[in-house]
Amino acid sequence: MAVRREEERTTVDRYPGRVRVNHWVTAISLILLALSGAALFHPSLFFLSSFFGGGSNTRMLHPWIGVVLLLSFAILFVQMVRYNFWTRVDTEWMRHIGDVMAGREENLPEIGKYNGAQKLVFWLMTLMILVLFGTGLMIWYEYFGTSFTIEQQRFAHIVHALAAIAMLLVVIVHIYAGFYVRGTINAMTEGKVTGGWAFRHHRLWLRREARKGVIDERQVPPRRHGVGPAE
Amino acid sequence: MAGLQSQDFARISATTFRPPDVRHDFEVAKLIDVSKCIGCKACQAACLEWNNLREEVGFNIGVYDNPHDLTPNTWTLMRFTEWENAESGNLEWLIRKDGCMHCADPGCLKACPAPGAIVQYNNGIVDFVSENCIGCGYCVKGCPFNIPRISQTDHKAYKCTLCSDRVSVGQAPACAKACPTGAIVFGTKEAMLNYAEGRITDLKSRGFKNAGIYDPPGVGGTHVMYVLHHADRPQLYANLPQNPRISQVVELWKGLTKYTGMAVVGFAAMFAFVHATVARRNDVSRAEDREAEHLIDEEAARGREA
Numbered sequence: 001m002a003v004r005r006e007e008e009r010t011t012v013d014r015y016p017g018r019v020r021v022n023h024w025v026t027a028i029s030l031i032l033l034a035l036s037g038a039a040l041f042h043p044s045l046f047f048l049s050s051f052f053g054g055g056s057n058t059r060m061l062h063p064w065i066g067v068v069l070l071l072s073f074a075i076l077f078v079q080m081v082r083y084n085f086w087t088r089v090d091t092e093w094m095r096h097i098g099d100v101m102a103g104r105e106e107n108l109p110e111i112g113k114y115n116g117a118q119k120l121v122f123w124l125m126t127l128m129i130l131v132l133f134g135t136g137l138m139i140w141y142e143y144f145g146t147s148f149t150i151e152q153q154r155f156a157h158i159v160h161a162l163a164a165i166a167m168l169l170v171v172i173v174h175i176y177a178g179f180y181v182r183g184t185i186n187a188m189t190e191g192k193v194t195g196g197w198a199f200r201h202h203r204l205w206l207r208r209e210a211r212k213g214v215i216d217e218r219q220v221p222p223r224r225h226g227v228g229p230a231e
Numbered sequence: 232m233a234g235l236q237s238q239d240f241a242r243i244s245a246t247t248f249r250p251p252d253v254r255h256d257f258e259v260a261k262l263i264d265v266s267k268c269i270g271c272k273a274c275q276a277a278c279l280e281w282n283n284l285r286e287e288v289g290f291n292i293g294v295y296d297n298p299h300d301l302t303p304n305t306w307t308l309m310r311f312t313e314w315e316n317a318e319s320g321n322l323e324w325l326i327r328k329d330g331c332m333h334c335a336d337p338g339c340l341k342a343c344p345a346p347g348a349i350v351q352y353n354n355g356i357v358d359f360v361s362e363n364c365i366g367c368g369y370c371v372k373g374c375p376f377n378i379p380r381i382s383q384t385d386h387k388a389y390k391c392t393l394c395s396d397r398v399s400v401g402q403a404p405a406c407a408k409a410c411p412t413g414a415i416v417f418g419t420k421e422a423m424l425n426y427a428e429g430r431i432t433d434l435k436s437r438g439f440k441n442a443g444i445y446d447p448p449g450v451g452g453t454h455v456m457y458v459l460h461h462a463d464r465p466q467l468y469a470n471l472p473q474n475p476r477i478s479q480v481v482e483l484w485k486g487l488t489k490y491t492g493m494a495v496v497g498f499a500a501m502f503a504f505v506h507a508t509v510a511r512r513n514d515v516s517r518a519e520d521r522e523a524e525h526l527i528d529e530e531a532a533r534g535r536e537a
C-alpha cells in the first residue's frame with residue numbers, strides 16, 4: 001500500500017489483487033443469487049430461471065452459489081474487518097448525511113479508509129449473509145428437508161425472503177455509491193484511486209498513506225514548458 | 232392428467248394467467264367412511280397398482296402402519312390408532328386412510344413457485360404436473376395436512392391425484408373401486424354430502440352422538456371428506472387437524488412479502504436513477520487534485536521526520 005507519483009497523476013493503492021479477486025467472486029455470486037432467487041420469488045420473474053438452465057437447475061444451483069458466497073465473503077470479512085470498526089468520526093459523518101447526498105463534501109469531517117455509510121454496508125452485508133445462509137440451509141430441501149420441522153421451515157422461508165429484500169437494498173446503495181462517487185470503481189478494477197479522490201473522500205486515510213512514503217514511478221523528470229522530447 | 236386440458240383448470244400455480252374457466256364441471260368428492268373401514272389396505276394396494284408404483288419392503292416396528300409414513304410412492308396410507316373411550320369403556324380401533332384432501336383452497340398450490348406445477352381442475356381435484364415441478368419442496372410447507380413428498384430419485388413432488396386420469400373418463404378412483412366394505416365412495420360433492428347425512432344419522436342411532444362429517448371450512452372445504460364417529464375430536468384419528476388452514480406464515484410469505492418486496496426494490500432502483508440524474512455530480516475537481524499533491528508532500532515530509 002503506497003502513494004505513487006505516476007507519469008500524469010498521483011495514485012494511492014487501495015486494494016491488492018487478492019482482495020479484488022475475492023470482492024468480484026462475492027459480487028458475482030451475489031448477483032447470481034439475486035437472479036436465481038428472484039426467479040422463485042415471483043411468478044413474473046420465473047423467466048430468470050432460463051438463465052440457469054431451467055427451474056430445476058435454478059433450484060439446485062442457488063444454494064450452492066450461496067455456499068460460494070459464504071466462503072468468499074468470509075475471506076473478504078477477514079481482509080476488511082479491521083478497517084470497519086465504528087469510530088466517533090463515523091457518527092459525526094453520519095450526522096451530515098444530507099451533505100453527502102447533495103455532494104457537498106466540504107462540510108464533512110476528514111475520514112479514514114471507510115466512511116460511516118461504507119462501514120454500515122459492511123456490517124449489514126455481514127449480518128444479511130449470515131441470516132440468508134442460516135435460513136437458506138433450513139429451506140434447502142434436498143439435504144435438510146427433514147432436519148427442521150415444517151413450521152420452522154415456514155419461518156425460515158419468510159425470513160429468507162425478507163432478508164433477501166433487505167440485502168438487495170443494501171446492494172443497490174453499495175453499487176450506486178460506487179458509480180455516483182466518480183473514480184471509485186477504479187479501486188476495485190485497478191486496485192488504486194487518484195490522489196484527488198483520496199483527498200476529497202478519505203483525507204485521513206490519504207494522510208496516513210502519504211506518511212508511509214511516496215514512490216516515484218516517473219521514468220523521466222517532470223515536463224516543463226519548452227523542455228522535454230519533441231511531440 | 233390424461234384427458235384433462237387447460238379448459239378444465241380452475242387454478243394454476245405461480246401464474247398471473249387466469250384460466251379460461253370455460254367448463255363448469257360438477258365438483259367431485261371422495262367420501263371415506265371411517266366407521267366402515269376394516270383396515271384391510273386394499274385401497275393402498277389398488278393405489279400402487281393403478282399408478283404403477285412400488286414401495287420398498289420396510290420394517291415392522293410393532294404397528295400396523297406400513298410403510299410408516301407417506302412416501303413419494305405411497306400416496307395413501309392407512310393410519311391405525313388404538314384409543315380407549317373413557318365414556319363407554321371400549322377400546323376403539325380408529326383407522327384413517329391418509330392422503331391428499333384436495334382442498335378447495337390448496338396451500339400447496341399457493342406456495343408453489345413453478346408455473347403450472349400444481350393445478351386445480353374445475354371438478355376440484357388438485358394435481359401435481361411433474362414436468363413443471365422443480366422439486367423445491369415449497370408445497371410441503373404450504374400444505375396444512377403434511378401430504379406432498381419429494382422423490383430423492385427424480386426430485387419431483389408426489390401425492391394422491393384422486394385418480395384424475397380415471398375421473399376424466401368417468402371412472403371412480405382405484406381405491407374406491409377396491410374397497411370391499413364400501414367405506415370409500417365417490418361422486419359429486421353434493422351427492423357425497425347427502426350420502427354422509429344418512430351415514431351420520433345411522434351412527435348417531437348407534438350411540439355415536441358426536442358422529443359427523445369432516446369437510447374443514449378453514450381450507451374452503453375439501454374434495455376428500457371423512458365420516459368420523461368422533462367428529463368433535465378429529466385429532467384422535469392420527470392427528471387429523473381440528474381446524475386446518477393455510478399457515479399465516481405462508482400467507483404472509485406468499486402475499487405481503489411478495490408485493491412489498493417487488494415494490495421496495497423497484498422503488499430503490501428508481502430512487503437511485505432519479506438521484507443520479509438530479510444530484511450534483513460527485514467528481515474530484517482540479518483544485519482537489521492540486522491540494523492532494525500539497526497534502527501528500529506535507530505528510531510525506533512529516534513521515535520522513537518521524
Ligand code: HEM
Pocket residue numbers: 030033034036037038040041042058059060061062063064065066067069070129132133135136137139140141157160161164165167168344367
Ligand atoms: C447465503 C447463502 C444462501 C443459501 C444457502 C440460500 C438458499 C436458498 C434456498 C435453499 C432457497 C429455496 C429454493 C432452492 O431450493 O433453491 C432459496 C430461495 C431464495 N433465495 Fe436464497 N440462499 C442464499 C442466499 C441468498 C441471497 C444472497 C439472496 C438474494 C439477495 C437470496 C434470495 C433468495 C430468494 C429471493 C429466494 C426465493 C424465496 C421465495 O421464494 O420466497 N438467497 N435460497
Ligand code: SF4
Pocket residue numbers: 244339342343344345348349359363364365366367368369370371379381387388
Ligand atoms: S416441489 Fe412442490 S412447490 Fe416445488 S415446484 Fe414441485 S410441486 Fe411446486
Ligand code: SF4
Pocket residue numbers: 330331332333334336337338339340357373374375376377378379390
Ligand atoms: S391436502 Fe395438501 S397437498 Fe392436498 S390439496 Fe390440500 S394443500 Fe394440497
